Amino acid sequence: MSGKSVALRVGRYRPEHAAEPYFDEYDVPASNDMVVLDALNYVKDHVDGSLAYRWSCRMGVCGSCGMMVNGVPRLTCSTFLREFRSEPIVVEPLRYFPVIRDLVVDMTDFLEKLRMVKPWIIRGEDKPVEEGEYLQTPDEVDDYKQFSMCINCMLCFSACPVYGQDPEFLGPAVIALAHRYNLDSRDQGRAERQRVLELNNGIWDCTFVGECTVVCPKDVDPAAAIQRSKVSTATRTLRSVVWPFGGRE
Amino acid sequence: MIVGGGAAGIRAAIAAAEISDTLSIALVSKVYPMRSHTVSAEGGAGAAMGADDSPDFHAFDTIRGSDWLADQDAVEAFVAEAPGEIVRLEHWGCPWSREPDGRIAVRAFGGMSVNRTVFAADKTGFHLLHTLFQTSLKYDRIVFYDEFFVTKLLVDDGRCAGVAAFDMRDSEVRCILAKAVILCTGGAGRIFPFTTNAAINTGDGMGLAYRAGVPLKDMEFVQYHPTGLPGTGILMTEASRGEGGLLFNNEGRRFLEDYIPSKMELGPRDILSRAIMQEIEKGHAFEGPYGHYVHLDIRHLGEKTIDTKLFFLRELAKNFIGIDPVHEPIPVRPVVHYMMGGVDTDIMGQTRLAGLYAAGETACVSINGANRLGSNSLTECLVFGARVGRQAAEDALEAVAPPTNLLAELAETEQDRLVGTYLQREGGGERISTIRTDLQTAMERGAGVFRTEESLKEAVEAVSGLRERYSEVAIDDRDRAFNTELVAALELDNMLDVADAVVRSGLERRESRGSHTRRDHEDRDDERFLRHSLAISTAEGAMIEYRDVTITQWPPAERKY
Numbered sequence: 001m002s003g004k005s006v007a008l009r010v011g012r013y014r015p016e017h018a019a020e021p022y023f024d025e026y027d028v029p030a031s032n033d034m035v036v037l038d039a040l041n042y043v044k045d046h047v048d049g050s051l052a053y054r055w056s057c058r059m060g061v062c063g064s065c066g067m068m069v070n071g072v073p074r075l076t077c078s079t080f081l082r083e084f085r086s087e088p089i090v091v092e093p094l095r096y097f098p099v100i101r102d103l104v105v106d107m108t109d110f111l112e113k114l115r116m117v118k119p120w121i122i123r124g125e126d127k128p129v130e131e132g133e134y135l136q137t138p139d140e141v142d143d144y145k146q147f148s149m150c151i152n153c154m155l156c157f158s159a160c161p162v163y164g165q166d167p168e169f170l171g172p173a174v175i176a177l178a179h180r181y182n183l184d185s186r187d188q189g190r191a192e193r194q195r196v197l198e199l200n201n202g203i204w205d206c207t208f209v210g211e212c213t214v215v216c217p218k219d220v221d222p223a224a225a226i227q228r229s230k231v232s233t234a235t236r237t238l239r240s241v242v243w244p245f246g247g248r249e
Numbered sequence: 250m251i252v253g254g255g256a257a258g259i260r261a262a263i264a265a266a267e268i269s270d271t272l273s274i275a276l277v278s279k280v281y282p283m284r285s286h287t288v289s290a291e292g293g294a295g296a297a298m299g300a301d302d303s304p305d306f307h308a309f310d311t312i313r314g315s316d317w318l319a320d321q322d323a324v325e326a327f328v329a330e331a332p333g334e335i336v337r338l339e340h341w342g343c344p345w346s347r348e349p350d351g352r353i354a355v356r357a358f359g360g361m362s363v364n365r366t367v368f369a370a371d372k373t374g375f376h377l378l379h380t381l382f383q384t385s386l387k388y389d390r391i392v393f394y395d396e397f398f399v400t401k402l403l404v405d406d407g408r409c410a411g412v413a414a415f416d417m418r419d420s421e422v423r424c425i426l427a428k429a430v431i432l433c434t435g436g437a438g439r440i441f442p443f444t445t446n447a448a449i450n451t452g453d454g455m456g457l458a459y460r461a462g463v464p465l466k467d468m469e470f471v472q473y474h475p476t477g478l479p480g481t482g483i484l485m486t487e488a489s490r491g492e493g494g495l496l497f498n499n500e501g502r503r504f505l506e507d508y509i510p511s512k513m514e515l516g517p518r519d520i521l522s523r524a525i526m527q528e529i530e531k532g533h534a535f536e537g538p539y540g541h542y543v544h545l546d547i548r549h550l551g552e553k554t555i556d557t558k559l560f561f562l563r564e565l566a567k568n569f570i571g572i573d574p575v576h577e578p579i580p581v582r583p584v585v586h587y588m589m590g591g592v593d594t595d596i597m598g599q600t601r602l603a604g605l606y607a608a609g610e611t612a613c614v615s616i617n618g619a620n621r622l623g624s625n626s627l628t629e630c631l632v633f634g635a636r637v638g639r640q641a642a643e644d645a646l647e648a649v650a651p652p653t654n655l656l657a658e659l660a661e662t663e664q665d666r667l668v669g670t671y672l673q674r675e676g677g678g679e680r681i682s683t684i685r686t687d688l689q690t691a692m693e694r695g696a697g698v699f700r701t702e703e704s705l706k707e708a709v710e711a712v713s714g715l716r717e718r719y720s721e722v723a724i725d726d727r728d729r730a731f732n733t734e735l736v737a738a739l740e741l742d743n744m745l746d747v748a749d750a751v752v753r754s755g756l757e758r759r760e761s762r763g764s765h766t767r768r769d770h771e772d773r774d775d776e777r778f779l780r781h782s783l784a785i786s787t788a789e790g791a792m793i794e795y796r797d798v799t800i801t802q803w804p805p806a807e808r809k810y
Binding site for chain 2: 058
């Protein structure tokens with residue numbers, strides 16, 4: 001950031017005008033407390049209303065505004081311009097997703113995979129609401145809490161080289177969410193979910209690069225979720241071999 | 250059909266899905282449901298769960314907080330069904346914070362006389378929304394129309410028969426028919442410049458209903474939350490005070506002893522916001538680049554409590570203003586947070602237009618009256634989302650299918666309007682952002698924490714002038730693929746309608762009640778104004794009518810704490 005303005009180089013894609021993506025450059029008046037999203041909003045409000053991107057809460061919890069900033073997946077509402085020493089700051093759509101327009105990517109794949117792992121409480125029998133809550137101690141909440149913090153921003157998908165190579169891979173956030181329900185003391189659906197996780201393109205595809213955990217803005221640690229799912233699957237497989245009754249849990 | 254995918258919308262969708270497996274339920278939303286603004290709610294959800302609590306206590310606190318403008322039959326239904334909804338969410342996996350023995354924990358909140366706010370640390374809205382969204386994925390009969398923007402309610406023979414909406418991917422208008430339409434589009438905080446609200450909170454459902462002839466009720470009541478970060482307006486949760494946080498002025502004094510000594514930091518939001526504004530006027534506030542502020546101090550709670558119960562607050566303060574509340578007090582000032590008013594509905598969420606319903610912040614049932622108590626809004630989304638979902642589903646099972654013969658023509662007419670008004674208009678010259686900024690400035694100046702006849706008259710004039718300028722609005726973006734400027738133009742249309750209803754309702758209410766503080770009419774006037782205002786759309790702007798408040802067991806009394 002030099003002085004009172006900052007140069008932005010923004011990825012554009014307008015399929016009605018050009019078949020290929022291109023870049024536009026903008027100079028934006030900048031101050032020390034501005035984030036990348038503020039700069040984009042300045043462009044949209046004052047310079048070029050045609051720039052398309054998603055944003056909403058601007059407090060790092062709705063998960064809308066993920067983009068590549070200088071090649072790294074970031075939430076633009078929480079990324080300050082002052083972090084960057086060199087210009088221009090390059091803003092591009094999240095990597096590995098099809099681009100609909102400018103900085104807007106297609107999330108359909110993510111949502112389909114989310115549904116595949118059944119991210120809801122599964123029980124043989126649900127007790128009536130009138131009988132009150134299922135008891136769950138603070139320690140039992142802590143068992144899964146970290147994995148429930150995912151905001152679906154998809155930065156981890158853009159950081160994941162496996163997903164980049166193989167779009168069929170379930171992906172970090174989806175596996176983390178499956179793990180979240182598996183670890184919940186109220187849930188009895190582990191076996192159903194595990195079948196999905198163990199399919200081709202499930203947990204075994206992960207090569208443990210760990211970049212998903214590095215870029216996660218909410219410290220969810222999807223890499224740990226994937227590793228723990230692998231361990232749990234492997235243990236059960238081993239038990240089914242050495243124990244006569246199939247090692248049921 | 251449900252329009253809006255926040256807490257109220259998804260709760261309604263699930264309730265409808267559980268009524269009958271023969272229903273097909275459309276959930277139409279301009280954002281993916283988990284992006285909805287419910288996600289930003291922090292502190293908790295109120296419900297009489299504790300051993301020392303009862304629904305009647307909850308009802309009385311809510312009615313007193315509302316300055317007696319809430320409808321008491323609606324409040325009674327609300328408090329009775331609240332605990333069941335909290336337990337239902339628990340069964341669906343919501344990670345409520347727990348007592349050591351495993352029961353759902355409750356914390357203190359402003360205006361509540363006992364601990365009755367259930368919470369999931371200080372990310373209650375986030376967990377609530379994701380739990381609801383993930384649970385909704387279980388039901389194949391809920392069909393998601395993600396990133397569809399609704400432009401118009403379809404009305405056939407006096408009955409709402411669906412919506413016209415365009416898919417943001419291609420800006421192509423579709424008419425989606427439904428036997429029942431439920432509006433759950435949230436609030437309209439974006440009509441003000443300084444707000445906790447997300448960019449998407451532009452009063453879309455209110456605008457749609459209003460233009461279809463449904464009144465907007467009690468629109469003059471706009472809640473300022475006492476503790477937002479200067480500059481961004483990011484919310485510092487009321488749970489910080491529930492857990493023991495304190496407010497100090499620039500003399501290092503807990504100034505609330507001058508305003509509400511019996512409750513201090515646990516007073517209701519309208520009273521605390523006024524107190525801070527008065528401290529600012531008296532010169533007792535700190536001064537910073539984004540205006541005056543006071544200090545919220547939670548240092549004495551200690552790092553452990555802060556990290557378990559106020560984790561998100563710490564993250565937000567550290568990330569956005571570089572202050573770690575474990576070591577430093579947080580600068581805060583009142584910030585626009587919530588619309589008590591909204592689409593006029595009855596206790597089942599039904600509007601006066603057959604087939605049209607509303608729930609959540611979009612609606613005004615009313616349980617919030619002139620001032621909502623903190624933590625009642627998430628519960629309202631659950632209770633009234635569920636009620637309206639069930640009611641609309643049952644009505645839909647009885648209703649005849651809307652006629653399909655006009656569909657193509659209707660879609661074409663609406664498409665032509667969008668193209669003619671926005672996408673192909675030549676000339677013009679008003680930028681969306683300029684009109685929007687001028688609107689926000691006018692609203693803050695004329696209809697802020699303190700109001701007068703003069704300030705409101707000026708605001709009415711300003712909003713009318715902006716409506717005229719809006720007819721000259723021009724957009725840069727003429728593309729069909731994901732045209733966010735087209736969306737912004739339509740949102741501004743809704744904001745202008747909502748703003749007009751706010752200032753005209755405010756002008757006519759010549760008393761002070763709850764959040765509506767008139768410096769020229771400082772007292773509450775039950776004789777003239779123990780009534781709901783109803784803003785009705787006319788060619789000359791909102792026309793205001795009144796309806797009596799429903800009183801059951803709590804006769805109007807002085808609001809004393």
